[in-house]
Amino acid sequence: MALDGRVAIVTGGAKGIGYAIARRYLHDGAKVVIADIDEKAGAAAAAELADFGEVRAVVCNVAERLHVHNLVASALDAFGDIDILVNNAGMVHKGDFLTLDEADFDRVLNVNLKGAFLCGQAVARHLVEKVKNGGPAGTIVNMSSVNAVFALPDQVGYSVSKGGLSQLTKVMALSLAQYGIRVNAIGPGSIMTDILRAVADDEAAQKKILSRTPLGRIGEPKEIAAIAAFLASDDASYITGQTIFADGGRLPLNYTVDPRKDD
Structure with missing residues (x-):
């Protein structure tokens, strides 16, 4: 198996994309630590x-050193x-730029x-020491978003954080390349997680999403997990500092598409 014998930490691994990645890593032979601030969900x-x-579950607030x-x-x-x-832990907060609280x-x-x-630095220090002692180089995968490129006016912090994460990925990759440690990111588009599931029965909201998605459907968490598995494997051994966007074709789009399905 592609990840046989390796040990992975997946932050925000209790649900959604993180859960799908943890499951895929286990399927590929890895041992997995699920880190989540929600103790009950993690367990x-x-x-x-x-x-x-x-697999183990560890309670962790990634914002606390x-x-x-x-x-x-x-x-x-x-x-x-x-x-x-896998730096997957994340959150959103809706609020207009003019009224958003600090x-x-x-x-x-x-x-x-x-x-x-914080997670990247802490794990990277372990990975560097392992390389210095003759061990194999590891890898880090950051969970970015199409909103590292696009902007949502009512998701100020989220859009800014994902843009920053794009640069952090590049900085980490360049800093750790001398040790053979690879750092990449994944930029999902609209993925059917619990957050997006709320619009599944809202025809207008779904039509809006599909109008900006040339492939004409919402992505699944397992499709992001497949990319995370690839980036963690030896098949991606010459890839570092990159963001792979899995967005159904949204980024190249400069117009809307007809989201209607054939009967």
């Missing part, structure tokens, strides 16, 4: 995935090593951007 996810391989330190220590205690980090802006940036920095 439930680990229990559900236990049939697929070795001590939490991140404990996460890395817990992964090492459980499995003795770390090879892969605290809400900070809260989103702290999780989405600072959290990726």
